[in-house]
Amino acid sequence: MQHKLILSSPLLGITISRLCQELIENHQNFENSVIIGLQPRGIFFAERIHQELESITGVKIPIGYLDATFYRDDYRRRELVKANATKVPFIIENKQVILVDDVLATGRMVRAALDAMTAFGRPSKVELCVLIDRIYNRDLPINPDYVGKKVNTLATEKVLVEWKEQGHEADNIWLITK
Amino acid sequence: MQKLSTRHLLGIKDLTPDDIELIMATAREFKEVINRPIKKVPSLRDVTIANVFFENSTRTRLSFELAEKRLSADTINFSASGSSVKKGETLLDTVNNILAMKVDMIVMRHASPGAPHFLSKHISANIVNAGDGTHEHPTQALLDSFSMREKLGTDLAGKKIAIIGDILHSRVALSNIFALRKQGAEVTLCGPSTLIPRYVNELGVKVSHNVKETLAWCDVANVLRIQLERQQIKYFPTLREYSLYFGINKKMLDDLNKEIIIMHPGPINRGVELTSDAADSHHSIILDQVENGVAVRMAVLYLLAGQN
Numbered sequence: 218m219q220h221k222l223i224l225s226s227p228l229l230g231i232t233i234s235r236l237c238q239e240l241i242e243n244h245q246n247f248e249n250s251v252i253i254g255l256q257p258r259g260i261f262f263a264e265r266i267h268q269e270l271e272s273i274t275g276v277k278i279p280i281g282y283l284d285a286t287f288y289r290d291d292y293r294r295r296e297l298v299k300a301n302a303t304k305v306p307f308i309i310e311n312k313q314v315i316l317v318d319d320v321l322a323t324g325r326m327v328r329a330a331l332d333a334m335t336a337f338g339r340p341s342k343v344e345l346c347v348l349i350d351r352i353y354n355r356d357l358p359i360n361p362d363y364v365g366k367k368v369n370t371l372a373t374e375k376v377l378v379e380w381k382e383q384g385h386e387a388d389n390i391w392l393i394t395k
Numbered sequence: 396m397q398k399l400s401t402r403h404l405l406g407i408k409d410l411t412p413d414d415i416e417l418i419m420a421t422a423r424e425f426k427e428v429i430n431r432p433i434k435k436v437p438s439l440r441d442v443t444i445a446n447v448f449f450e451n452s453t454r455t456r457l458s459f460e461l462a463e464k465r466l467s468a469d470t471i472n473f474s475a476s477g478s479s480v481k482k483g484e485t486l487l488d489t490v491n492n493i494l495a496m497k498v499d500m501i502v503m504r505h506a507s508p509g510a511p512h513f514l515s516k517h518i519s520a521n522i523v524n525a526g527d528g529t530h531e532h533p534t535q536a537l538l539d540s541f542s543m544r545e546k547l548g549t550d551l552a553g554k555k556i557a558i559i560g561d562i563l564h565s566r567v568a569l570s571n572i573f574a575l576r577k578q579g580a581e582v583t584l585c586g587p588s589t590l591i592p593r594y595v596n597e598l599g600v601k602v603s604h605n606v607k608e609t610l611a612w613c614d615v616a617n618v619l620r621i622q623l624e625r626q627q628i629k630y631f632p633t634l635r636e637y638s639l640y641f642g643i644n645k646k647m648l649d650d651l652n653k654e655i656i657i658m659h660p661g662p663i664n665r666g667v668e669l670t671s672d673a674a675d676s677h678h679s680i681i682l683d684q685v686e687n688g689v690a691v692r693m694a695v696l697y698l699l700a701g702q703n
Contacts, residue, residue, distance in 0.1 A: 284424065287436035287466075287697070297398050297701040300424040308432070336433040 223376070224349075224366055224390040232365045236346060237269045239363050240315065247278045249341075250313040255330050256284035256301035259318035261380040262348050266317060281305035283316075285329035303333075310338030319378045321347040324359035349376050349390060368392065399698050403515045403522040406531035407573035415540070415577055421694035422541050422687070429465060429689055439468035442700050444500040445493045448525070449475040449486075452504055454661050454685060455525050455535070459502050462692035468700075471498070486510060487517055494520055500700060503527075521699045529564050529625065535660050536570035538691040540578060542684045543615050546656050552579035557609045559585045559641065560619030560668050563592050564626065567660045568619060572598050585609040586641060589630040606641050610648070615656040618643060618668050638667050645672035656680055 224232065244250045247270070254263025260282045267280045286300040316330060327345060334340065346363040351370045370376065375393040379385040399414050407415075428436055444463050448456055456472075463470045473493065475481075480489060490501060500521045503511050508530035511522050526532040544550060556575050562568045562584050572595075575582050582600040584591055591602055603609045610616060621637065631637045648655060657669070657678045665671050674681060 286424075287428065287438045289438075292438050293441070293701060297698065300421055302424065303427050332437070336428075336431045336435075338432065 219394040220377075221392045221394070222389060223368055223392050226388050229388050229390070232348070233265055233269055236363050236365060237266060237273060240266070240270060240346070241274060243344075244313065244315075247274060247276055249311075250315060251279040251281065251307060251309060252315045252317060253281045253283050253305065253309075253330075253334070255316065255318040255326065256282055256286075256303070258320075258378055258380075261382050262319045262378075263317035264382070266315075266346065279307045281307065283330055283333055285326060285333040288329040288332045290325060290329065305337050308338045309334065309340045311341045312338075314340040314343045315346055316343055317346045319347065320349045320351065320376045321345070321359075321361055322351040322354040322376075324355050324357040327359050328357055348378065351376060366390075398702055402699065402702060403511070403524075404533050404695055404699060405511050405515060405522065405524050407533045407536050407570045407577070408531065410533075410573075410577065412577045415537070415574065418537055418691065418694050418698065419541055419544065421698060422537075422691045425465075425693040425697070426687065426690035429686075429693070435465050435467060437467045438697055439463070439466040439700055442466075442499045443469040443471070443497060444502060444696070445471050445473060445498045446525075447473045447490065447493065447501055447503045449480065449503070449505045449510075450526070452525070454688065455504065455532075458685070458688040459523075459525060459534075459692050462689050462696060465689065466693055466696060468500075468696070471496075486514065490514060490518060494518060500696065521702075523695060523699065526566055528566065529569075530566050531570045531573075532566040532660075533570050533574075534688070534692050534695060535567050536574040537695065538684055538688040539567075539571055539617060539658060539660070540574050541691050542658065542680055542687045543656065545683070545687065546680055547614065550578060551575060554580045554615065555583070555613045556580050557583045557585055557603075557613035557616045558619065559606060559609060559616055559643070561590045561621045561630075562586050562595070562619070563590045563630070564622040565619050567617075571617060572600055576600070583609055583612065587631050587637070606643065607647065610643070610651060610655065613655065615658065616643070617658040617660075619660065620662060620664055621667055634667055642666075642668055642670065643673050644670040645676050648673060648676065648678050658684060660684070 252263055252267050254260035282304045284301040284303045286298050344362040347361045348365040350361055350364045350367045352367050377391040377393055379389045400411050401409050502523045502525050504525040505527050508528035510527050511524040515522050558568050576599050583603050584600055585603045585606055655678055659681050663674055
């Protein structure tokens with residue numbers, strides 16, 4: 218297996234700052250906006266975005282975590298995936314939701330997440346923010362609104378995101394070729 | 396991820412400690428699901444489940460049915476009364492006829508111990524045992540463990556659990572003993588000696604005939620119903636005498652001067668094994684058990700159906 222580094226600090230910090238500026242441009246003071254991180258790994262990226270946004274704007278922005286395991290379209294077709302905690306301590310009715318995930322590939326998890334989100338209300342708008350966009354890997358017509366980095370990958374390759382919060386030494390994003 | 400080591404849930408006896416952990420972890424997430432504004436997930440939308448009840452049930456049947464609906468499964472219900480069972484149809488024939496209608500899972504309650512085990516040797520659908528005679532009632536034991544963990548805030552290793560009442564006729568007791576021992580809890584059974592089965596020492600439990608001592612010892616008391624309908628002979632002179640020696644009232648609990656959790660699988664014989672003031676006291680988590688039952692059964696159905 219071959220590991221190739223595609224993003225790490227300090228460039229990652231710059232990317233997160235840039236994404237936050239883009240979000241501020243569209244959401245201004247975030248009075249009607251909420252952030253929802255996708256389990257399992259999107260929550261770390263969502264936390265970073267959330268921290269940075271709050272420190273720049275000085276306003277409190279609601280943040281939640283959503284697990285879409287029970288909404289997956291490959292249940293009974295592939296091995297079971299472990300369910301993670303969902304914590305959406307607010308109603309998203311008429312809110313602008315910023316859905317945050319680390320890697321966008323097929324778009325199937327985002328589809329499941331959109332489905333899962335309906336259990337918490339009807340948002341006025343949903344935007345998608347991803348750190349890595351694996352272009353040309355899409356199975357569904359889903360596109361991100363905010364992209365950290367676009368990478369051109371083969372379906373056989375894998376993108377691995379490591380966060381300090383998970384116990385890794387540094388934040389690193391790898392492209393793994395088998 | 397890890398999956399259950401079995402295709403059927405016939406009894407806790409067949410589960411590994413890892414299976415129990417997986418069910419507990421999945422049930423936690425389903426408990427969050429059933430407390431959402433919209434309590435339904437689409438996971439089992441292409442699964443059909445038959446609830447086959449050869450014996451009466453309120454809680455278990457409703458709980459399974461609700462769990463199935465929350466998972467978006469299609470359900471059909473069968474109860475023996477008013478069916479062809481009365482005309483002499485065998486168990487296997489009845490079930491095979493149900494399965495011929497393209498059913499994926501069977502949830503079955505039967506008065507004969509081992510009925511679901513027998514069935515599992517002859518059919519391919521997943522089977523969930525919803526109680527087989529005086530043998531096992533696995534989902535009840537799982538929801539009891541889930542409720543204990545939730546209330547205690549930890550897993551059950553080293554915890555002291557008492558099971559009080561009619562152990563001899565209780566499938567809930569047997570499944571609870573297996574489940575609690577597999578999670579490392581200490582178990583004491585308490586009841587009149589006529590209602591404690593003889594072989595029970597082999598399961599690694601202690602036996603007591605003194606309810607006050609048992610309550611003083613335990614963190615959790617799971618109080619069982621006196622199953623008069625299964626008692627063909629007299630095991631104790633009168634209900635009044637039973638409740639005098641083995642019944643639990645609020646004063647006994649208050650006199651303990653400690654935190655104690657009182658559980659009961661229902662239906663309660665109020666005034667026999669538990670007085671009303673004890674059953675409705677702050678010690679009691681009887682209604683939490685019922686709520687958790689739906690989440691635990693969702694987890695079991697989800698994990699079993701997901702293996703296919």
